[in-house]
Protein backbone atom coordinates (compact mmCIF):
# COMPACT_ATOMS: atom_id res chain seq x y z
CA UNK A 1 0.00 0.00 0.00
CA UNK A 2 1.39 3.43 -0.90
CA UNK A 3 1.56 6.35 1.50
CA UNK A 4 -1.06 8.28 -0.51
CA UNK A 5 -3.79 5.66 -0.47
CA UNK A 6 -3.01 5.02 3.24
CA UNK A 7 -3.78 8.67 3.92
CA UNK A 8 -7.05 8.40 2.02
CA UNK A 9 -7.97 5.26 3.94
CA UNK A 10 -7.41 6.95 7.28
CA UNK A 11 -9.31 10.12 6.47
CA UNK A 12 -12.61 8.96 8.03
CA UNK A 13 -13.60 9.58 11.62
CA UNK A 14 -12.70 6.81 14.06
CA UNK A 15 -14.74 6.11 17.17
CA UNK A 16 -11.64 5.91 19.32
CA UNK A 17 -8.03 6.84 18.60
CA UNK A 18 -5.50 5.21 20.89
CA UNK A 19 -2.10 6.87 21.10
CA UNK A 20 0.67 4.39 21.90
CA UNK A 21 0.71 0.71 20.98
CA UNK A 22 2.24 -0.54 24.22
CA UNK A 23 0.53 -3.15 26.35
CA UNK A 24 -2.10 -0.64 27.52
CA UNK A 25 -3.04 0.65 24.07
CA UNK A 26 -3.06 -2.76 22.40
CA UNK A 27 -5.17 -4.52 25.08
CA UNK A 28 -7.70 -1.69 25.01
CA UNK A 29 -7.72 -1.62 21.20
CA UNK A 30 -8.32 -5.38 21.09
CA UNK A 31 -11.27 -5.19 23.48
CA UNK A 32 -12.87 -2.21 21.75
CA UNK A 33 -12.35 -3.62 18.26
CA UNK A 34 -13.92 -6.92 19.34
CA UNK A 35 -16.94 -4.89 20.50
CA UNK A 36 -17.28 -3.44 17.01
CA UNK A 37 -15.79 -0.05 17.83
CA UNK A 38 -13.84 1.65 15.02
CA UNK A 39 -10.41 1.95 16.55
CA UNK A 40 -7.22 3.52 15.31
CA UNK A 41 -4.02 2.76 17.20
CA UNK A 42 -0.93 4.89 16.50
CA UNK A 43 2.65 4.39 17.64
CA UNK A 44 5.83 6.37 17.11
CA UNK A 45 7.87 3.20 16.76
CA UNK A 46 7.58 -0.06 14.81
CA UNK A 47 6.94 -3.41 16.51
CA UNK A 48 8.77 -5.40 17.68
CA UNK A 49 10.40 -2.78 19.89
CA UNK A 50 12.00 -2.80 23.33
CA UNK A 51 9.81 -2.02 26.34
CA UNK A 52 10.42 -2.33 30.04
CA UNK A 53 7.89 -3.76 32.52
CA UNK A 54 8.17 -7.53 32.40
CA UNK A 55 7.08 -9.26 35.57
CA UNK A 56 3.48 -10.30 36.18
CA UNK A 57 1.84 -11.26 39.47
CA UNK A 58 -1.28 -13.39 40.06
CA UNK A 59 -3.34 -10.20 40.25
CA UNK A 60 -2.17 -9.30 36.71
CA UNK A 61 -3.10 -12.72 35.36
CA UNK A 62 -6.47 -12.71 37.06
CA UNK A 63 -7.24 -9.33 35.51
CA UNK A 64 -6.23 -10.62 32.06
CA UNK A 65 -8.53 -13.60 32.59
CA UNK A 66 -11.34 -11.39 33.81
CA UNK A 67 -11.10 -9.10 30.77
CA UNK A 68 -10.84 -12.15 28.51
CA UNK A 69 -13.93 -13.73 30.05
CA UNK A 70 -15.97 -10.55 30.03
CA UNK A 71 -15.24 -9.56 26.44
CA UNK A 72 -15.01 -13.03 24.91
CA UNK A 73 -11.28 -12.88 24.25
CA UNK A 74 -9.63 -16.22 24.95
CA UNK A 75 -6.35 -14.63 23.81
CA UNK A 76 -6.27 -12.35 26.89
CA UNK A 77 -6.83 -15.36 29.15
CA UNK A 78 -3.84 -17.02 27.41
CA UNK A 79 -1.61 -14.27 28.79
CA UNK A 80 -2.15 -15.67 32.28
CA UNK A 81 -0.48 -19.00 31.48
CA UNK A 82 3.21 -19.55 30.57
CA UNK A 83 2.48 -22.81 28.70
CA UNK A 84 -0.21 -21.16 26.56
CA UNK A 85 2.07 -18.21 25.85
CA UNK A 86 4.80 -20.60 24.73
CA UNK A 87 2.36 -22.52 22.53
CA UNK A 88 0.39 -19.67 20.99
CA UNK A 89 2.46 -16.49 21.24
CA UNK A 90 6.23 -16.81 21.67
CA UNK A 91 8.90 -18.96 23.32
CA UNK A 92 10.88 -16.00 24.60
CA UNK A 93 9.16 -15.35 27.94
CA UNK A 94 10.35 -16.60 31.31
CA UNK A 95 8.45 -17.96 34.27
CA UNK A 96 8.00 -16.62 37.77
CA UNK A 97 7.36 -19.16 40.52
CA UNK A 98 7.92 -16.70 43.31
CA UNK A 99 8.74 -13.21 44.38
CA UNK A 100 12.13 -13.49 46.07
CA UNK A 101 13.58 -10.74 48.22
CA UNK A 102 17.15 -11.04 49.54
CA UNK A 103 18.30 -8.43 52.04
CA UNK A 104 21.90 -7.20 51.70
CA UNK A 105 24.21 -5.07 53.79
CA UNK A 106 27.15 -3.27 52.22
CA UNK A 107 30.36 -5.32 52.43
CA UNK A 108 28.63 -8.41 53.88
CA UNK A 109 27.69 -11.78 52.40
CA UNK A 110 23.97 -12.39 52.06
CA UNK A 111 22.44 -14.27 55.01
CA UNK A 112 19.71 -16.70 53.86
CA UNK A 113 17.79 -16.03 57.07
CA UNK A 114 17.25 -12.53 55.74
CA UNK A 115 15.29 -13.51 52.66
CA UNK A 116 11.67 -13.98 51.72
CA UNK A 117 10.11 -16.06 49.05
CA UNK A 118 6.44 -15.64 48.23
CA UNK A 119 5.16 -18.21 45.79
CA UNK A 120 3.07 -16.74 43.01
CA UNK A 121 0.43 -19.47 43.51
CA UNK A 122 0.12 -23.07 42.41
CA UNK A 123 0.33 -21.70 38.89
CA UNK A 124 3.38 -19.97 37.44
CA UNK A 125 3.44 -16.31 36.56
CA UNK A 126 5.29 -14.72 33.64
CA UNK A 127 8.33 -12.74 32.72
CA UNK A 128 6.97 -11.07 29.61
CA UNK A 129 9.52 -10.45 26.86
CA UNK A 130 7.70 -7.28 26.01
CA UNK A 131 8.84 -6.85 22.45
CA UNK A 132 7.14 -10.12 21.51
CA UNK A 133 4.09 -9.76 23.77
CA UNK A 134 3.38 -6.19 22.67
CA UNK A 135 3.82 -7.03 18.97
CA UNK A 136 1.45 -9.99 19.34
CA UNK A 137 -1.13 -7.79 21.06
CA UNK A 138 -0.95 -5.23 18.27
CA UNK A 139 -1.53 -7.95 15.67
CA UNK A 140 -4.41 -9.23 17.80
CA UNK A 141 -6.02 -5.78 17.84
CA UNK A 142 -5.66 -5.60 14.05
CA UNK A 143 -7.11 -9.11 13.75
CA UNK A 144 -10.24 -7.93 15.56
CA UNK A 145 -10.57 -4.92 13.31
CA UNK A 146 -8.43 -2.12 14.73
CA UNK A 147 -6.55 -0.04 12.21
CA UNK A 148 -2.96 0.73 13.02
CA UNK A 149 -0.26 3.22 12.16
CA UNK A 150 3.32 2.61 13.24
CA UNK A 151 6.29 4.88 12.76
CA UNK A 152 3.82 7.72 13.30
CA UNK A 153 4.80 10.03 16.10
CA UNK A 154 1.82 11.97 17.38
CA UNK A 155 2.67 15.67 17.52
CA UNK A 156 -0.60 17.41 18.44
CA UNK A 157 -4.06 16.55 19.68
CA UNK A 158 -6.96 19.02 19.60
CA UNK A 159 -10.33 18.42 21.16
CA UNK A 160 -13.49 20.42 20.55
CA UNK A 161 -17.26 19.90 20.44
CA UNK A 162 -16.98 18.21 17.04
CA UNK A 163 -14.38 15.66 18.11
CA UNK A 164 -10.67 14.96 18.28
CA UNK A 165 -8.05 15.87 15.70
CA UNK A 166 -4.69 14.12 15.85
CA UNK A 167 -1.70 15.20 13.82
CA UNK A 168 1.54 13.29 13.45
CA UNK A 169 5.02 14.75 13.13
CA UNK A 170 4.87 13.74 9.43
CA UNK A 171 1.78 15.87 8.89
CA UNK A 172 -0.85 13.15 8.74
CA UNK A 173 -4.16 13.97 10.32
CA UNK A 174 -6.80 11.72 11.90
CA UNK A 175 -10.25 12.39 13.33
CA UNK A 176 -11.84 10.51 16.19
CA UNK A 177 -14.77 10.88 18.57
CA UNK A 178 -12.69 10.02 21.63
CA UNK A 179 -8.98 9.70 22.35
CA UNK A 180 -7.10 7.47 24.80
CA UNK A 181 -3.50 8.27 25.64
CA UNK A 182 -1.32 5.19 26.16
CA UNK A 183 1.99 6.92 25.39
CA UNK A 184 3.41 6.36 28.87
CA UNK A 185 5.46 8.90 30.76
CA UNK A 186 5.88 11.14 27.70
CA UNK A 187 2.07 11.43 27.61
CA UNK A 188 0.96 13.66 24.76
CA UNK A 189 -2.26 14.69 26.51
CA UNK A 190 -0.60 15.43 29.85
CA UNK A 191 1.66 17.81 27.98
CA UNK A 192 -1.08 19.24 25.77
CA UNK A 193 -3.51 19.96 28.63
CA UNK A 194 -0.91 20.69 31.32
CA UNK A 195 -2.10 17.77 33.45
CA UNK A 196 1.11 16.96 35.33
CA UNK A 197 1.42 17.84 39.00
CA UNK A 198 4.59 19.83 39.39
CA UNK A 199 6.10 18.70 41.64
CA UNK A 200 4.44 15.33 41.93
CA UNK A 201 2.40 14.72 45.08
CA UNK A 202 4.09 11.33 45.57
CA UNK A 203 6.26 10.87 48.63
CA UNK A 204 8.38 8.14 47.12
CA UNK A 205 11.66 8.98 45.37
CA UNK A 206 13.60 6.66 43.07
CA UNK A 207 15.54 6.62 39.85
CA UNK A 208 16.55 3.54 37.87
CA UNK A 209 19.26 2.01 35.67
CA UNK A 210 18.44 -1.01 33.51
CA UNK A 211 19.36 -3.20 30.56
CA UNK A 212 19.13 -6.77 29.27
CA UNK A 213 22.12 -9.05 29.95
CA UNK A 214 23.47 -12.52 29.26
CA UNK A 215 25.48 -14.76 31.59
CA UNK A 216 23.98 -13.56 34.85
CA UNK A 217 24.49 -16.54 37.18
CA UNK A 218 21.43 -18.14 38.72
CA UNK A 219 21.55 -16.91 42.32
CA UNK A 220 21.21 -20.58 43.38
CA UNK A 221 24.87 -20.94 42.37
CA UNK A 222 25.78 -18.19 44.82
CA UNK A 223 23.54 -18.77 47.83
CA UNK A 224 21.46 -21.64 49.20
CA UNK A 225 18.08 -22.08 47.59
CA UNK A 226 15.29 -21.26 50.04
CA UNK A 227 12.17 -23.13 48.98
CA UNK A 228 11.96 -22.65 45.24
CA UNK A 229 14.94 -21.89 42.98
CA UNK A 230 15.87 -18.19 43.07
CA UNK A 231 16.36 -18.42 39.32
CA UNK A 232 12.69 -19.27 38.80
CA UNK A 233 11.62 -16.13 40.55
CA UNK A 234 11.58 -12.41 40.04
CA UNK A 235 14.60 -11.83 42.25
CA UNK A 236 14.90 -8.62 44.25
CA UNK A 237 18.16 -7.82 46.03
CA UNK A 238 17.15 -5.17 48.53
CA UNK A 239 19.64 -2.70 49.97
CA UNK A 240 19.36 0.48 52.00
CA UNK A 241 16.98 2.73 50.04
CA UNK A 242 17.25 0.72 46.84
CA UNK A 243 16.91 -2.63 45.11
CA UNK A 244 18.18 -4.63 42.16
CA UNK A 245 15.90 -6.71 39.95
CA UNK A 246 16.85 -9.91 38.12
CA UNK A 247 14.15 -11.14 35.74
CA UNK A 248 15.25 -14.18 33.72
CA UNK A 249 13.66 -15.02 30.38
CA UNK A 250 15.83 -18.13 30.10
CA UNK A 251 14.34 -19.97 33.09
CA UNK A 252 11.44 -21.80 31.44
CA UNK A 253 12.02 -25.20 29.98
CA UNK A 254 11.97 -24.67 26.24
CA UNK A 255 12.78 -20.97 26.42
CA UNK A 256 14.58 -19.71 23.33
CA UNK A 257 15.69 -16.49 24.96
CA UNK A 258 19.08 -16.26 26.73
CA UNK A 259 18.39 -12.79 28.15
CA UNK A 260 17.93 -11.62 31.70
CA UNK A 261 16.44 -8.27 32.53
CA UNK A 262 18.49 -6.45 35.11
CA UNK A 263 18.00 -3.16 36.88
CA UNK A 264 18.80 -1.09 39.91
CA UNK A 265 16.34 1.33 41.51
CA UNK A 266 17.67 3.77 44.10
CA UNK A 267 16.65 6.86 46.02
CA UNK A 268 18.33 9.85 44.33
CA UNK A 269 18.30 11.79 47.62
CA UNK A 270 20.71 9.20 49.04
CA UNK A 271 22.39 8.27 45.75
CA UNK A 272 22.38 11.36 43.49
CA UNK A 273 22.88 10.69 39.80
CA UNK A 274 26.60 11.15 39.22
CA UNK A 275 28.06 13.32 36.49
CA UNK A 276 30.66 11.73 34.24
CA UNK A 277 29.96 8.13 35.30
CA UNK A 278 28.30 5.88 32.73
CA UNK A 279 25.20 3.93 33.86
CA UNK A 280 27.13 0.70 33.30
CA UNK A 281 29.93 1.87 35.58
CA UNK A 282 27.50 3.12 38.21
CA UNK A 283 25.66 -0.20 38.20
CA UNK A 284 28.97 -2.05 38.54
CA UNK A 285 29.97 0.13 41.48
CA UNK A 286 26.74 -0.76 43.28
CA UNK A 287 27.15 -4.45 42.51
CA UNK A 288 30.64 -4.44 43.99
CA UNK A 289 29.37 -3.16 47.33
CA UNK A 290 27.39 -6.34 47.91
CA UNK A 291 29.61 -9.45 47.75
CA UNK A 292 26.87 -12.01 46.99
CA UNK A 293 25.37 -9.80 44.29
CA UNK A 294 28.85 -9.31 42.83
CA UNK A 295 29.22 -13.09 42.52
CA UNK A 296 25.98 -13.32 40.60
CA UNK A 297 27.13 -10.67 38.10
CA UNK A 298 30.74 -11.74 37.76
CA UNK A 299 30.42 -12.80 34.09
CA UNK A 300 27.35 -10.77 33.14
CA UNK A 301 27.38 -8.74 29.93
CA UNK A 302 24.87 -6.17 28.73
CA UNK A 303 23.47 -6.75 25.25
CA UNK A 304 21.77 -3.39 24.79
CA UNK A 305 22.61 0.14 25.88
CA UNK A 306 21.99 0.92 29.55
CA UNK A 307 19.15 3.29 30.37
CA UNK A 308 19.56 5.64 33.30
CA UNK A 309 16.52 7.70 34.29
CA UNK A 310 15.96 10.69 36.51
CA UNK A 311 13.31 10.48 39.23
CA UNK A 312 10.71 7.93 38.10
CA UNK A 313 7.69 9.35 39.93
CA UNK A 314 5.15 11.55 38.20
CA UNK A 315 1.45 12.18 38.69
CA UNK A 316 -1.40 14.05 37.07
CA UNK A 317 -3.96 16.49 38.46
CA UNK A 318 -6.51 14.99 36.11
CA UNK A 319 -6.45 11.76 34.10
CA UNK A 320 -9.64 12.07 32.09
CA UNK A 321 -11.80 14.84 30.66
CA UNK A 322 -14.11 15.76 27.81
CA UNK A 323 -13.47 13.18 25.04
CA UNK A 324 -10.22 11.87 26.54
CA UNK A 325 -8.71 9.49 29.07
CA UNK A 326 -5.14 8.60 30.00
CA UNK A 327 -3.98 5.04 30.54
CA UNK A 328 -2.37 4.39 33.91
CA UNK A 329 1.25 4.75 32.84
CA UNK A 330 0.44 8.02 31.09
CA UNK A 331 -1.27 9.28 34.24
CA UNK A 332 1.45 8.47 36.74
CA UNK A 333 4.12 6.05 37.88
CA UNK A 334 5.82 5.03 41.10
CA UNK A 335 8.40 2.28 41.14
CA UNK A 336 8.46 -1.24 39.70
CA UNK A 337 9.13 -2.79 43.14
CA UNK A 338 5.96 -4.86 43.55
CA UNK A 339 5.21 -5.27 39.80
CA UNK A 340 2.00 -3.29 40.03
CA UNK A 341 2.26 -1.37 36.74
CA UNK A 342 0.28 -3.89 34.68
CA UNK A 343 -2.43 -4.28 37.29
CA UNK A 344 -2.96 -0.54 37.44
CA UNK A 345 -3.12 -0.51 33.64
CA UNK A 346 -5.59 -3.40 33.46
CA UNK A 347 -7.76 -1.99 36.23
CA UNK A 348 -8.07 1.29 34.34
CA UNK A 349 -8.92 -0.56 31.12
CA UNK A 350 -11.51 -2.61 33.03
CA UNK A 351 -13.04 0.56 34.45
CA UNK A 352 -12.97 2.51 31.17
CA UNK A 353 -14.43 0.11 28.59
CA UNK A 354 -18.09 0.03 29.66
CA UNK A 355 -18.51 3.79 30.23
CA UNK A 356 -16.76 4.38 26.93
CA UNK A 357 -19.03 1.96 25.05
CA UNK A 358 -22.04 3.71 26.57
CA UNK A 359 -20.67 7.15 25.73
CA UNK A 360 -20.10 6.06 22.12
CA UNK A 361 -23.60 4.61 21.86
CA UNK A 362 -25.19 7.78 23.25
CA UNK A 363 -22.73 10.15 21.56
CA UNK A 364 -22.22 11.90 24.86
CA UNK A 365 -18.65 12.25 26.14
CA UNK A 366 -19.35 14.40 29.18
CA UNK A 367 -16.54 14.35 31.71
CA UNK A 368 -18.86 13.16 34.55
CA UNK A 369 -19.40 9.83 32.83
CA UNK A 370 -15.76 9.00 33.45
CA UNK A 371 -15.46 10.19 37.04
CA UNK A 372 -15.19 6.64 38.49
CA UNK A 373 -12.21 6.05 36.19
CA UNK A 374 -10.68 9.31 37.34
CA UNK A 375 -11.05 8.39 41.02
CA UNK A 376 -9.66 4.93 40.41
CA UNK A 377 -6.62 6.34 38.62
CA UNK A 378 -5.71 8.44 41.61
CA UNK A 379 -6.45 5.73 44.19
CA UNK A 380 -4.32 2.99 42.61
CA UNK A 381 -1.38 5.37 42.32
CA UNK A 382 -1.72 6.76 45.84
CA UNK A 383 -1.88 3.25 47.29
CA UNK A 384 1.24 2.24 45.39
CA UNK A 385 3.02 5.39 46.56
CA UNK A 386 2.47 4.60 50.23
CA UNK A 387 3.31 0.94 49.75
CA UNK A 388 6.61 1.47 47.95
CA UNK A 389 7.61 4.43 50.06
CA UNK A 390 7.10 2.26 53.16
CA UNK A 391 9.31 -0.47 51.68
CA UNK A 392 12.18 1.94 51.00
CA UNK A 393 11.89 3.27 54.57
CA UNK A 394 11.80 -0.25 56.02
CA UNK A 395 15.08 -1.29 54.38
CA UNK A 396 16.90 0.58 57.15
CA UNK A 397 16.47 -2.58 59.24
CA UNK A 398 15.75 -6.21 58.34
CA UNK A 399 13.18 -6.74 61.09
CA UNK A 400 11.25 -3.72 59.94
CA UNK A 401 11.33 -4.97 56.35
CA UNK A 402 10.19 -8.37 57.61
CA UNK A 403 7.12 -6.59 58.98
CA UNK A 404 6.49 -4.26 56.04
CA UNK A 405 6.72 -7.04 53.46
CA UNK A 406 3.64 -8.51 55.11
CA UNK A 407 1.80 -5.22 54.67
CA UNK A 408 2.34 -5.73 50.96
CA UNK A 409 1.74 -9.50 51.03
CA UNK A 410 -1.53 -9.33 52.97
CA UNK A 411 -2.97 -6.90 50.41
CA UNK A 412 -1.82 -8.77 47.38
CA UNK A 413 -2.86 -12.21 48.63
CA UNK A 414 -6.29 -11.22 49.91
CA UNK A 415 -6.99 -9.44 46.64
CA UNK A 416 -5.96 -12.46 44.61
CA UNK A 417 -8.43 -14.64 46.46
CA UNK A 418 -11.25 -12.13 46.11
CA UNK A 419 -10.54 -11.62 42.44
CA UNK A 420 -10.22 -15.36 41.87
CA UNK A 421 -13.63 -15.93 43.45
CA UNK A 422 -15.17 -13.15 41.38
CA UNK A 423 -13.68 -14.63 38.20
CA UNK A 424 -15.07 -18.09 38.98
CA UNK A 425 -18.52 -16.73 39.89
CA UNK A 426 -18.60 -14.55 36.80
CA UNK A 427 -17.46 -17.40 34.54
CA UNK A 428 -20.23 -19.60 35.92
CA UNK A 429 -23.05 -17.03 35.71
CA UNK A 430 -21.94 -14.06 33.58
CA UNK A 431 -23.66 -11.93 36.19
CA UNK A 432 -22.08 -8.46 36.12
CA UNK A 433 -22.64 -8.09 39.84
CA UNK A 434 -19.66 -10.36 40.45
CA UNK A 435 -17.40 -7.89 38.68
CA UNK A 436 -18.06 -5.22 41.27
CA UNK A 437 -15.60 -4.95 44.13
CA UNK A 438 -16.70 -4.12 47.68
CA UNK A 439 -16.66 -0.44 46.82
CA UNK A 440 -19.00 -1.11 43.90
CA UNK A 441 -16.32 -0.15 41.48
CA UNK A 442 -15.23 -2.59 38.79
CA UNK A 443 -11.90 -3.21 40.44
CA UNK A 444 -10.37 -5.49 42.95
CA UNK A 445 -7.62 -3.39 44.34
CA UNK A 446 -5.91 -4.31 47.58
CA UNK A 447 -7.54 -1.48 49.45
CA UNK A 448 -11.01 -2.88 48.79
CA UNK A 449 -10.75 -5.67 51.33
CA UNK A 450 -12.38 -4.06 54.39
CA UNK A 451 -9.93 -5.56 56.89
CA UNK A 452 -6.97 -4.77 54.75
CA UNK A 453 -8.02 -1.20 53.96
CA UNK A 454 -8.32 -0.41 57.66
CA UNK A 455 -5.06 -2.18 58.45
CA UNK A 456 -3.15 -0.46 55.65
CA UNK A 457 -4.21 3.02 56.59
CA UNK A 458 -3.06 2.39 60.17
CA UNK A 459 0.20 0.72 59.10
CA UNK A 460 1.37 3.67 56.97
CA UNK A 461 1.58 6.16 59.88
CA UNK A 462 3.70 3.64 61.83
CA UNK A 463 6.38 3.39 59.18
CA UNK A 464 6.30 7.12 58.57
CA UNK A 465 6.62 7.82 62.31
CA UNK A 466 9.70 5.59 62.35
CA UNK A 467 11.14 7.61 59.47
CA UNK A 468 10.47 10.81 61.39
CA UNK A 469 12.44 9.40 64.33
CA UNK A 470 9.46 8.78 66.67
CA UNK A 471 10.70 5.31 67.67
CA UNK A 472 13.37 2.77 66.70
CA UNK A 473 13.05 0.25 63.87
CA UNK A 474 12.49 -2.76 66.13
CA UNK A 475 9.62 -1.01 67.85
CA UNK A 476 8.07 -0.05 64.52
CA UNK A 477 8.34 -3.70 63.44
CA UNK A 478 6.71 -4.89 66.67
CA UNK A 479 3.90 -2.35 66.25
CA UNK A 480 3.24 -3.53 62.70
CA UNK A 481 3.08 -7.19 63.73
CA UNK A 482 0.79 -6.33 66.67
CA UNK A 483 -1.48 -4.34 64.38
CA UNK A 484 -1.62 -7.19 61.87
CA UNK A 485 -2.52 -9.62 64.62
CA UNK A 486 -5.66 -7.67 65.43
CA UNK A 487 -7.29 -8.40 62.04
CA UNK A 488 -9.03 -11.51 60.90
CA UNK A 489 -7.97 -11.27 57.23
CA UNK A 490 -10.42 -13.95 56.15
CA UNK A 491 -9.25 -15.85 53.13
CA UNK A 492 -11.95 -16.47 50.50
CA UNK A 493 -10.34 -19.56 49.03
CA UNK A 494 -12.61 -21.99 47.20
CA UNK A 495 -12.04 -25.02 45.00
CA UNK A 496 -14.08 -23.63 42.09
CA UNK A 497 -12.14 -20.38 42.19
CA UNK A 498 -8.80 -22.16 42.28
CA UNK A 499 -9.81 -24.34 39.36
CA UNK A 500 -10.94 -21.44 37.18
CA UNK A 501 -7.70 -19.58 37.84
CA UNK A 502 -5.58 -22.63 37.00
CA UNK A 503 -4.34 -23.04 40.58
CA UNK A 504 -5.95 -26.47 40.80
CA UNK A 505 -5.77 -28.86 37.83
CA UNK A 506 -8.91 -30.47 36.39
CA UNK A 507 -8.09 -33.81 37.97
CA UNK A 508 -6.62 -32.53 41.21
CA UNK A 509 -8.63 -33.06 44.36
CA UNK A 510 -8.61 -30.70 47.33
CA UNK A 511 -10.51 -32.04 50.32
CA UNK A 512 -12.60 -29.79 52.57
CA UNK A 513 -10.14 -30.43 55.34
CA UNK A 514 -7.15 -29.37 53.25
CA UNK A 515 -9.01 -26.33 52.02
CA UNK A 516 -9.64 -25.29 55.62
CA UNK A 517 -5.98 -25.88 56.46
CA UNK A 518 -4.97 -23.73 53.52
CA UNK A 519 -7.28 -20.89 54.56
CA UNK A 520 -6.00 -20.91 58.12
CA UNK A 521 -2.43 -21.48 56.99
CA UNK A 522 -2.28 -18.36 54.89
CA UNK A 523 -3.48 -16.22 57.78
CA UNK A 524 -1.01 -17.79 60.18
CA UNK A 525 1.98 -17.67 57.83
CA UNK A 526 1.34 -14.06 56.93
CA UNK A 527 1.48 -12.88 60.51
CA UNK A 528 4.28 -15.12 61.81
CA UNK A 529 7.64 -13.26 61.76
CA UNK A 530 9.57 -16.50 61.25
CA UNK A 531 7.84 -17.48 58.03
CA UNK A 532 10.06 -16.65 55.12
CA UNK A 533 9.01 -18.97 52.32
CA UNK A 534 5.33 -18.38 51.90
CA UNK A 535 3.35 -20.60 49.55
CA UNK A 536 6.35 -22.51 48.31
CA UNK A 537 5.60 -26.21 48.32
CA UNK A 538 3.44 -28.89 49.86
CA UNK A 539 6.06 -29.10 52.64
CA UNK A 540 5.47 -25.47 53.48
CA UNK A 541 1.79 -26.14 53.72
CA UNK A 542 2.27 -28.96 56.19
CA UNK A 543 4.58 -26.81 58.26
CA UNK A 544 2.01 -24.04 58.51
CA UNK A 545 -0.58 -26.54 59.56
CA UNK A 546 1.50 -27.48 62.58
CA UNK A 547 2.42 -23.80 63.07
CA UNK A 548 6.13 -24.40 62.73
CA UNK A 549 8.62 -21.71 61.84
CA UNK A 550 10.63 -22.15 58.67
CA UNK A 551 13.27 -24.87 58.64
CA UNK A 552 15.93 -22.17 58.74
CA UNK A 553 14.75 -21.20 62.21
CA UNK A 554 13.84 -24.50 63.83
CA UNK A 555 17.20 -26.08 63.10
CA UNK A 556 20.27 -25.02 65.04
CA UNK A 557 22.46 -26.81 62.59
CA UNK A 558 24.51 -24.67 60.29
CA UNK A 559 23.46 -24.73 56.67
CA UNK A 560 25.45 -27.27 54.72
CA UNK A 561 25.83 -24.76 51.97
CA UNK A 562 29.21 -23.07 51.76
CA UNK A 563 29.71 -19.92 49.83
CA UNK A 564 31.68 -20.35 46.64
Ligand SMILES: Cc1cc2nc3c(=O)[nH]c(=O)nc-3n(C[C@H](O)[C@H](O)[C@H](O)COP(=O)(O)OP(=O)(O)OC[C@H]3O[C@@H](n4cnc5c(N)ncnc54)[C@H](O)[C@@H]3O)c2cc1C
Pocket residue numbers: 019020021022023024025042043044045051052053054055056152153154155182183184185186188208210263327328329330336339340341342343345
Ligand atom coordinates in the same frame (compact mmCIF):
# COMPACT_ATOMS: atom_id res chain seq x y z
C1 LIG B 1 11.88 0.43 34.99
C2 LIG B 1 10.47 -0.07 34.98
C3 LIG B 1 10.20 -1.39 35.27
C4 LIG B 1 8.88 -1.84 35.31
N1 LIG B 1 8.62 -3.13 35.65
C5 LIG B 1 7.33 -3.56 35.74
C6 LIG B 1 7.03 -4.90 36.07
O1 LIG B 1 7.92 -5.71 36.30
N2 LIG B 1 5.73 -5.28 36.14
C7 LIG B 1 4.71 -4.41 35.88
O2 LIG B 1 3.54 -4.79 36.00
N3 LIG B 1 4.98 -3.14 35.51
C8 LIG B 1 6.25 -2.71 35.43
N4 LIG B 1 6.51 -1.44 35.04
C9 LIG B 1 5.41 -0.61 34.58
C10 LIG B 1 5.11 -1.00 33.12
O3 LIG B 1 6.25 -0.78 32.33
C11 LIG B 1 4.00 -0.16 32.59
O4 LIG B 1 2.87 -0.32 33.40
C12 LIG B 1 3.62 -0.59 31.19
O5 LIG B 1 4.71 -0.66 30.36
C13 LIG B 1 2.67 0.41 30.68
O6 LIG B 1 2.41 0.12 29.35
P1 LIG B 1 1.93 1.25 28.41
O7 LIG B 1 1.42 0.57 27.19
O8 LIG B 1 1.02 2.18 29.15
O9 LIG B 1 3.22 2.11 28.08
P2 LIG B 1 4.51 1.73 27.23
O10 LIG B 1 4.79 0.30 27.27
O11 LIG B 1 5.56 2.69 27.69
O12 LIG B 1 4.11 2.09 25.73
C14 LIG B 1 3.99 3.43 25.31
C15 LIG B 1 3.96 3.43 23.78
O13 LIG B 1 3.69 4.76 23.36
C16 LIG B 1 4.48 5.04 22.23
N5 LIG B 1 4.63 6.50 22.14
C17 LIG B 1 5.27 7.33 23.00
N6 LIG B 1 5.19 8.59 22.56
C18 LIG B 1 4.47 8.55 21.41
C19 LIG B 1 4.03 9.54 20.48
N7 LIG B 1 4.34 10.84 20.62
N8 LIG B 1 3.31 9.15 19.41
C20 LIG B 1 2.97 7.85 19.24
N9 LIG B 1 3.37 6.89 20.07
C21 LIG B 1 4.11 7.23 21.15
C22 LIG B 1 5.79 4.33 22.51
O14 LIG B 1 6.51 4.08 21.30
C23 LIG B 1 5.30 3.04 23.16
O15 LIG B 1 5.10 2.00 22.22
C24 LIG B 1 7.82 -0.96 35.01
C25 LIG B 1 8.10 0.37 34.69
C26 LIG B 1 9.41 0.82 34.68
C27 LIG B 1 9.67 2.25 34.33
